[in-house]
Amino acid sequence: MVTLRLEDVGARHGRRQTLTAVTTPRLAGGEIVAVIGPNAAGKSTLFKRIAGLIPGPGEVHLDGTDKAGKAIAYMPQDTGANAVLTVYESVLLARKQGQSWTVDEAELIEIDAVLAALNIADIGQRPLDALSGGQRQLVAIAQTLVRAPDIMLMDEPTSALDIYRQVEVLQLMQNEARRRGMLVMIAIHDLNQALRFADKAIVIVDGRLRACGPCAEVITADMLREVYRIEARIEKCSRDFDHVIVDGKAA
Amino acid sequence: MAHLSAAESAEVAVAGRGQYRALARRKLLILMGLALALCxxxxxxxxxxxxxxxxxxxxxxxxxxxxxxxxxxTVVWSIRMPVAIMAIVVGACLSTAGAEMQTILANPLASPFTLGISAAASFGAALAIVASVPFLPIPPDYAVPAYAFMTALIATVVIHFFAQARGTSVQTVVLLGIALVFTFNALLAFIEFLASQQALQTVVFWTMGSLGKATWPKIGITLAVLILSLPLFARNAWALTAMRLGDEKAASFGVKVRRIRLETMLVVSLLAAVPVSFVGTIGFVGLVGPHMARIIVGEDQRFFLPAAALCGALLLSLTSIVSKSLIPGVVFPIGIITALVGVPFFFSLILSNMRRAW
Structure with missing residues (x-):
């Protein structure tokens, strides 16, 4: 099973240090890890650094995978909907990178399966530029999922989705993580969804790791006061799920 | 995007690949239609x-x-054939160059003309025509194309190195191209100002763009550049298509964005500079050819690339016919006709963009 461990990982943007000495314990396949933190905290930078899209100091230790160079798939926030392509073509495009021109039946079956799993098969022939924001986000998820990576880094994949779709996508990612033994890291602002679907949480503040561990231990009233400057309580709901209840801004 | 049951989803999924196959077949038929129209x-x-x-x-x-x-x-083979074939080859070259420039710079306005490559070639040609002493040991017949090619290449190298600089956005590259157009136009005007009456006439005619300069060796060189370029673009077809989704998205797919942009830019420079150096400034094909192709087959490079080449070739071939038809016995410089016929045609294309052929 794939594992990921970060050791003193950093990154710079121009002269500004955007990520500083991030070290995590071993994160294992089959888990959902919520990456949380305020806006511009460095969550996207962390993902890009892990995916090898930007350089920086430190080591990204990746073990238990034989998909050299294709083990990690990063889903950026930008859904890139300017190209004159259909949804189906854009997902095929993600699947076929570095491969031959010809498309065989097995590859099309994979694409159909991903579109069906995300419940977007019916918009497969629609042009990308005719999609809503939420639909684009689902297509971006399909483009990432179709590459069958061992580690998925999803940058705010549910930010434009309605509540039904949010639950549907997070549920799907949870199932896929368990089924494929895939490590799914999701940058997310909805802490209740993080508590509900994630196994672990990583808190990033000003490019530094503030905490990493099981959600219940990381998402606490103290952390919310310190990181988000809000007064909040974590309480169990009637179905025994932890829930963040915000009382207001911290003094 | 209805919420479908599992059974309904499975049914739609099967239909999905069928529809994709049908779409691919339709695009293939469009390509064949274009090839037929070109013949x-x-x-x-x-x-x-x-x-x-x-x-x-x-x-x-x-x-x-x-x-x-x-x-x-004699008329068909020796007089008309070189011109007709040159129209096709130059059209295909310029349109392919424009298509790939638009792809890697993510800008629909990018073309050899708008990025200053054609203006640079015009300046180089004018320099060769006006300067009586050649700077390089080049046969007289090839002095003008050689100088035009070298200046076009210099312009492309400038654009290329600028594009390679860390932190340079594609918008900056396009702006640099526009700045090059103005710079080389100013230099051209300077040379024209200093030129003799006879040289000035030759320069003006050259900058208009004319297929009348076509010879078989020139066709051979231009065709060779096209034939050598296409496999490189074809090899990077998936990566180039991904670049239309934006650099970050393409990189997330595993595309080496900087490397692909560098490779493509170098090949495109050759593809744009060679035909311009032989036939002069033919501005519109590199812009309108790719747009036509985009509208009729979309931007999957496996279809877009041949469609852009075919559209450019067809466009210039048709323009060649028009240039001979306006006034009997007079062949207008093709650069004038591409702009005159191309502009209204281009507008009609843009306005009908809502109705895609595919």
């Missing part, structure tokens, strides 16, 4: 001129030259 246009181009021949006569001249009179044979 027809070539035949009409060969038949059309001060002496007009029937298409049947042209067909005989092409496939059984001994079946037609020596005059027809």
């Amino acid at each position: 027809l246009s070539l035949c009409v181009d060969l038949a059309w001129g001060p002496a007009r021949y029937g298409l049947d006569q042209v067909a005989v001249a092409l496939f059984d030259p001994s079946g037609v009179s020596p005059v027809v044979r």
Whole structure:
């Protein structure tokens, strides 16, 4: 099973240090890890650094995978909907990178399966530029999922989705993580969804790791006061799920 | 995007690949249609001129030259064929160059013309025409194309190195291209100001763009550049298509964005500079050819690349016919006609963009 461990990982943007000495314990396949933190905290930078899209100091230790160079798939926030392509073509495009021109039946079956799993098969022939924001986000998820990576880094994949779709996508990612033994890291602002679907949480503040561990231990009233400057309580709901209840801004 | 049951989803999924196959077949048919239209246009181009021949006569001249009179044979093969073939090859080159420039710079306005490559070539040609002492040991027949090519290449290298600089956005590259257009136009005006009456006339005619300069060796060189370029673009077809989704998205797919942009830019520079150096400034094809292709087959490079080449070739071939038809006995410089006919055509394309052919 794939594992990921970060050791003193950093990154710079121009002269500004955007990520500083991030070290995590071993994160294992089959888990959902919520990456949380305020806006511009460095969550996207962390993902890009892990995916090898930007350089920086430190080591990204990746073990238990034989998909050299294709083990990690990063889903950026930008859904890139300017190209004159259909949804189906854009997902095929993600699947076929570095491969031959010809498309065989097995590859099309994979694409159909991903579109069906995300419940977007019916918009497969629609042009990308005719999609809503939420639909684009689902297509971006399909483009990432179709590459069958061992580690998925999803940058705010549910930010434009309605509540039904949010639950549907997070549920799907949870199932896929368990089924494929895939490590799914999701940058997310909805802490209740993080508590509900994630196994672990990583808190990033000003490019530094503030905490990493099981959600219940990381998402606490103290952390919310310190990181988000809000007064909040974590309480169990009637179905025994932890829930963040915000009382207001911290003094 | 309805919420479907599992059974319904499975049914839609099966339909999905069927629809994709049908779409791919449709695009293939469009490509074949374009190729057919191009063959027809070539035949009409060969038949059309001060002496007009029937298409049947042209067909005989092409496939059984001994079946037609020596005059027809000479007119078709020696006079009209180089011009007609040059129109096709130059059109394909410029349109392919424009298509790939638009792809890697993510800008629909990018073309050899708008990025200053054509302006640079014009300046180089003017320099060769006006300067009586050649700077390089080049045969007189090739002095003008050689200088045009070198300045076009310099412009492309400048654009390329600028694009390579860390932190340079594609918008900056396009702005640099526009700045190059103004710079080389100013230098051209400077040379024209200093030129003799006769040299000035030659420079002006050259900058208008004319297929009349076509010879078989020039066709051979231009065709060789096109044939050598296409496999490189074809090899990177998936990566180039991904780049239309934006750099970050393409990189997330595993595309080495900087490397692909560098490779493509270098090849495109050659593809744009060589035809311009032989036939002068033919501005519109590199812009409108890719747009036509985009509208009719979309941006999957496996279809877009051949479609752009075919559209450019067809466009310039048709323009070649028009340039001979406006006033009997007069062949207008093709650069004038591409702009005159191309602009209204281009606007009609943009306005009808809502109705995609595919």
